[in-house]
Amino acid sequence: MVGRLLAGDQGAFAEVVSAYSPLMLHVARGFVSTRASAEDVVQEAWLGVCRGLDGFQGRSSLRTWVLAITRNVGRRRGVADARELAWSQIDDDGDGTVDPARFRGPADPWCGGWTEAGAPVPWSPEQLALDGEALALVTSYLRELPERQRTVVTLRDVDGLDVGQVCEILGISAGNQRVLLHRGRARLRGLLEDYYNRGEVRR
Amino acid sequence: MTPPPTLSCQQVVELVSDYLDGALDPSTATLVEEHLAQCPGCATYLEQMRQTIGLLGAVREDQLSEATRTGLMAAFRDLRPPRP
Ligand SMILES: [Zn+2]
Numbered sequence: 712m713v714g715r716l717l718a719g720d721q722g723a724f725a726e727v728v729s730a731y732s733p734l735m736l737h738v739a740r741g742f743v744s745t746r747a748s749a750e751d752v753v754q755e756a757w758l759g760v761c762r763g764l765d766g767f768q769g770r771s772s773l774r775t776w777v778l779a780i781t782r783n784v785g786r787r788r789g790v791a792d793a794r795e796l797a798w799s800q801i802d803d804d805g806d807g808t809v810d811p812a813r814f815r816g817p818a819d820p821w822c823g824g825w826t827e828a829g830a831p832v833p834w835s836p837e838q839l840a841l842d843g844e845a846l847a848l849v850t851s852y853l854r855e856l857p858e859r860q861r862t863v864v865t866l867r868d869v870d871g872l873d874v875g876q877v878c879e880i881l882g883i884s885a886g887n888q889r890v891l892l893h894r895g896r897a898r899l900r901g902l903l904e905d906y907y908n909r910g911e912v913r914r
Numbered sequence: 915m916t917p918p919p920t921l922s923c924q925q926v927v928e929l930v931s932d933y934l935d936g937a938l939d940p941s942t943a944t945l946v947e948e949h950l951a952q953c954p955g956c957a958t959y960l961e962q963m964r965q966t967i968g969l970l971g972a973v974r975e976d977q978l979s980e981a982t983r984t985g986l987m988a989a990f991r992d993l994r995p996p997r998p
Contacts, residue, residue, distance in 0.1 A: 719996035721987065728986060733975035750982055757986050761993040807928060814924040823922025830955035831962060839965055841972050849969040868970035874935070885937075893931035900959075900966045 713773055716764055728757065731774060734870045735781045741862040741881050742785035752788050756781040782880050808897030831904065838907055845903070852902045860895030867892055921949050926956045930963050 715723035732753055739749035739756075759780050767776055813829025815821050825831075839845050853861060853869075862881065866872045872880075878888050921929070926949050932938050933946050950957050978986075 716994070717997075719990075719994040721990060721996070724990045724994075725987065728978070728983060732978045736976045736978070750978060753978060754982050754986060758989055758993075761990055764994070807924060809924070809927045811924070814922070823924040825923045825953075825955040831958040833958050834962060834965065839969070841969075845969055846972055846974075849966065850973050853970070853973065864970065868967050869973045869975075871971070874937075889932055889935075889937055892935075893928070896931050896963060896966060897927070899970070900962050903966060903969075904962065 713764070713767060713769060724761075727773070727777075731777050732757075734774075734866075734872075735777065737862065737865045737870055738778060738781045738880055739785045740858070740865075742782075742789035744858070748788065749785075752785045753781065755788075756784045759784065778876075778880060808894055809901070832908065834903075834907055848903060848906060849899060852899050855902075856895050856898060860891050860898070863888055863891040864895035864899070868896070921945050923949075923953060923956050926950070926953070927959055930956075930960050933960070934963060934967070 712723060712727065716727070735753045735756060736746075736749050739752035740746070743749055743752060756777070760777055763780070767773075771779075810829075813826060815824050815826055837843065853864065856864065863877060866877045866880070867874075874885055874888055877883075878885055881888075883891075926946055929938060929942065929946050933943060936943075938946065950960060
């Protein structure tokens with residue numbers, strides 16, 4: 712692929728742009744606060760890739776190299792816009808991710824256990840069908856997550872990057888990554904549950 | 915003698931994401947597994963977490979706008995003219 716790009720093969724360039732841009736947009740959103748700025752970052756990153764191809768030694772995969780360029784452009788842009796997300800500040804308010812009213816209180820011998828009304832009810836296969844509304848729901852709920860949770864959940868669960876890659880790209884610790892991922896996933900599960908249980912009595 | 919430690923449902927739900935990622939230390943993972951084996955509520959919670967992650971894996975990708983893409987293709991032609 713690098714050889715084809717070096718030879719000026721436009722089809723090859725179109726291919727890599729399609730293949731990597733979604734992930735690059737997600738990485739960029741980790742550093743800038745709007746979709747439009749992220750698009751600018753990705754555009755600038757691709758121009759950097761075009762210019763830097765001759766120096767690309769193939770020590771890493773093309774994808775890793777492209778992502779590193781995206782991260783660097785994104786970080787620079789985030790600083791310039793004074794909108795850089797504070798990745799060092801952990802998103803943990805210490806509260807549980809599930810409404811405490813759904814668990815038994817201290818007076819109960821099963822303190823901390825689900826109450827009868829609070830226990831989760833399984834979802835039906837119909838509710839989860841990918842050709843149904845589940846995918847649209849999760850897509851729109853993802854957009855509503857706090858920025859840092861959304862970025863981590865997207866890179867891990869939508870794009871399939873591993874913990875190490877996400878920590879390196881965003882410059883966060885593994886512990887920080889875990890908290891953001893946990894809170895983001897828990898919130899998404901809760902939003903789906905709220906939707907599926909809507910109209911039913913719940914505590 | 916101290917009784918064997920156990921986890922409450924309220925504690926288990928905060929460990930489920932790490933459990934699915936294999937990020938728990940082995941003794942905590944065992945406690946979570948023991949709890950899940952006898953608690954339908956938490957087993958459902960875990961399953962729903964898995965299902966949520968499964969749905970995320972199917973989220974359609976974001977793409978560049980057509981205008982940006984066209985601009986990039988033009989820039990590539992300029993910067994890297996076809997070479998025989
Ligand atoms: Zn339980």
